[in-house]
Amino acid sequence: MSVITRFAPSPTGYLHIGGARTALFNWLYARHHGGSFQLRIEDTDRLRSTKEAIDAIFDGLHWLELDPDGEPVYQTSRVDRHVAVADELLANGLAYHCYCSAEELAEMRALAKREGKPVRYDGRWRDRDRSDAPEGVKPTVRFKAPLDGATLLHDLVQGDVKVENAQLDDMVLLRADGTPTYMLSVVVDDHDMEITHVIRGDDHLTNAFRQTQLYRAMSWPLPQFGHLPLIHGPDGSKLSKRHGAIGVAAYREMGFLPEALRNYLLRLGWSHGDDEIISTARAIEWFDLDAVGRSSARIDMQKLGNLNGHYLRETESVRLVGLIAPKIEAVLDQKLRPEHEKLLLRAMPGLKERAKDLNELAESAVFYVRSRPIPLNQKAEKLLNAEARARLAEIAESLSELDPWTEEALEAAIQELAEAWGAKLGKLAQPLRAALTGSNVSPGIYEVLAVLGKSEALDRLRDAAP
RNA sequence: GACCCCAUCGUCUAGAGGUUAGGACUCCACUCUUUCAAGGUGGUAACACGGGUUCGAAUCCCGUUGGGGUCGCCA
Numbered sequence A: 001m002s003v004i005t006r007f008a009p010s011p012t013g014y015l016h017i018g019g020a021r022t023a024l025f026n027w028l029y030a031r032h033h034g035g036s037f038q039l040r041i042e043d044t045d046r047l048r049s050t051k052e053a054i055d056a057i058f059d060g061l062h063w064l065e066l067d068p069d070g071e072p073v074y075q076t077s078r079v080d081r082h083v084a085v086a087d088e089l090l091a092n093g094l095a096y097h098c099y100c101s102a103e104e105l106a107e108m109r110a111l112a113k114r115e116g117k118p119v120r121y122d123g124r125w126r127d128r129d130r131s132d133a134p135e136g137v138k139p140t141v142r143f144k145a146p147l148d149g150a151t152l153l154h155d156l157v158q159g160d161v162k163v164e165n166a167q168l169d170d171m172v173l174l175r176a177d178g179t180p181t182y183m184l185s186v187v188v189d190d191h192d193m194e195i196t197h198v199i200r201g202d203d204h205l206t207n208a209f210r211q212t213q214l215y216r217a218m219s220w221p222l223p224q225f226g227h228l229p230l231i232h233g234p235d236g237s238k239l240s241k242r243h244g245a246i247g248v249a250a251y252r253e254m255g256f257l258p259e260a261l262r263n264y265l266l267r268l269g270w271s272h273g274d275d276e277i278i279s280t281a282r283a284i285e286w287f288d289l290d291a292v293g294r295s296s297a298r299i300d301m302q303k304l305g306n307l308n309g310h311y312l313r314e315t316e317s318v319r320l321v322g323l324i325a326p327k328i329e330a331v332l333d334q335k336l337r338p339e340h341e342k343l344l345l346r347a348m349p350g351l352k353e354r355a356k357d358l359n360e361l362a363e364s365a366v367f368y369v370r371s372r373p374i375p376l377n378q379k380a381e382k383l384l385n386a387e388a389r390a391r392l393a394e395i396a397e398s399l400s401e402l403d404p405w406t407e408e409a410l411e412a413a414i415q416e417l418a419e420a421w422g423a424k425l426g427k428l429a430q431p432l433r434a435a436l437t438g439s440n441v442s443p444g445i446y447e448v449l450a451v452l453g454k455s456e457a458l459d460r461l462r463d464a465a466p
Numbered sequence B: 001g002a003c004c005c006c007a008u009c010g011u012c013u014a015g016a017g018g019u020u021a022g023g024a025c026u027c028c029a030c031u032c033u034u035u036c037a038a039g040g041u042g043g044u045a046a047c048a049c050g051g052g053u054u055c056g057a058a059u060c061c062c063g064u065u066g067g068g069g070u071c072g073c074c075a
Helices: A017-032 A051-063 A075-091 A102-114 A182-192 A202-217 A248-253 A258-267 A280-286 A301-314 A317-332 A338-352 A358-369 A378-383 A386-399 A407-421 A425-437 A445-452 A454-464
Strands: A004-007 A036-041 A095-098 A140-143 A150-155 A159-164 A172-174 A197-201 A224-228
Touching: A004 A017, A004 A197, A017 A036, A017 A051, A017 A197, A017 A224, A017 A248, A017 A258, A017 A280, A036 A051, A051 A248, A075 A095, A075 A140, A075 A172, A075 A182, A140 A202, A150 A202, A150 A224, A159 A202, A172 A182, A182 A202, A197 A202, A202 A224, A248 A258, A258 A280, A258 A301, A317 A338, A317 A358, A338 A358, A338 A445, A378 A425, A386 A407, A386 A425, A386 A454, A407 A425, A407 A445, A425 A445, A425 A454, A445 A454
Parallel strands: A004 A036, A197 A224
Antiparallel strands: A095 A140, A140 A172, A150 A159
């Protein structure tokens, strides 16, 4: 039987980083086994589900290049089927109507809590006759869960886990308004979609026991379960909004490459010996659930940044220019001209070596395409003292004869000048950098000179001359 | 509180009875060098604690402590 996995987020907010990892693991597992990866939108909470959140999930997955196979399934489109299953359970005596009001249940919980007893539904309508039903109360449908024994789970990540059935109460299958609850919907949908492997967050582990009982009640084959440990914030606490970078879109805005985020997320909880840099092709080849750890992990932005820098350096220049062009245009408040894009393309090798993310890359590239005169930052200003400016004039003069205008030729020419003046190279290089880039930090100065081209470079030097 | 899960450098992790406990990020030196990065070399840094089992435990068992998850007519 072929493997079918699914990612089943509820569209009540952005696609967060933990969800992204769940999606990645499901995707990898399916790819590794030559199976299929499905997306199901769990939108049965009509009040909290939003179109924006659904779009955010699609966008996030698409950006991460984890697009699902086939069309996504919307859980709300399947309520009739969910209700039919509940009715079947009811007909077979495996479910029953419960006439408890919300207040009554709240009271039940409060009492249990006060007495220090386990907080759960006491099954008071389980065997009660329907004729006892109070007037005008719409009942919920509850699952008649087994009272004795235990439910065993062979979890692909967590191993064998056992829970006494006495710990599990009779869950609500259909709300008083007749709509199905999550617990019913997941089981029906996972079954109907023929999901073979349910890979999801650890927070669903206890749900797996209740769901197992439902599968049994319906005599459906059980899927395999794999519960992934949760991701925590840098301080070890639960990932929450105060950690800031929790939505996938935020990582995109911070200038991370999807492949870097994927590699980082992959290593968070999964390992393959000492391997750190793992291409997606390799990940597909190597990924399996037995190498997933059982303990939760913390987000480490430093490591993500380092990984991103690595992938940035490996990325073809054309793609990088395409990614940073909008950012540069925003800074300059104007569209880039084709010749500027060509220039940036030539500049990329030196720039990408130095950037940790796309925002840094864009920032460091701006000077190349600014129009003269190039604004100087404070340090550059300081470097361009009277002596330096005088020298720049001479350099410009001397360089105007240079042909060809190549990195090698420029290096030779400038070193020659330094020697002739008996000056240290730094004495020339820093003022050159300041005049050419407006900054004290940049790629190699010969490279900058060459990339800029003879006429623009000389013009910038003349701008700085006294 | 009840139930369940987890526990190796600050962080992510390798390790599946016998290792100088390895790698990566971070940090610190040194190196390269026209700046800044990247790169190279080296360094600091861990088996939570207590009992067992064993000739021998990071590895197996029990307990303690700590962390996490779940206990909705949310998903």
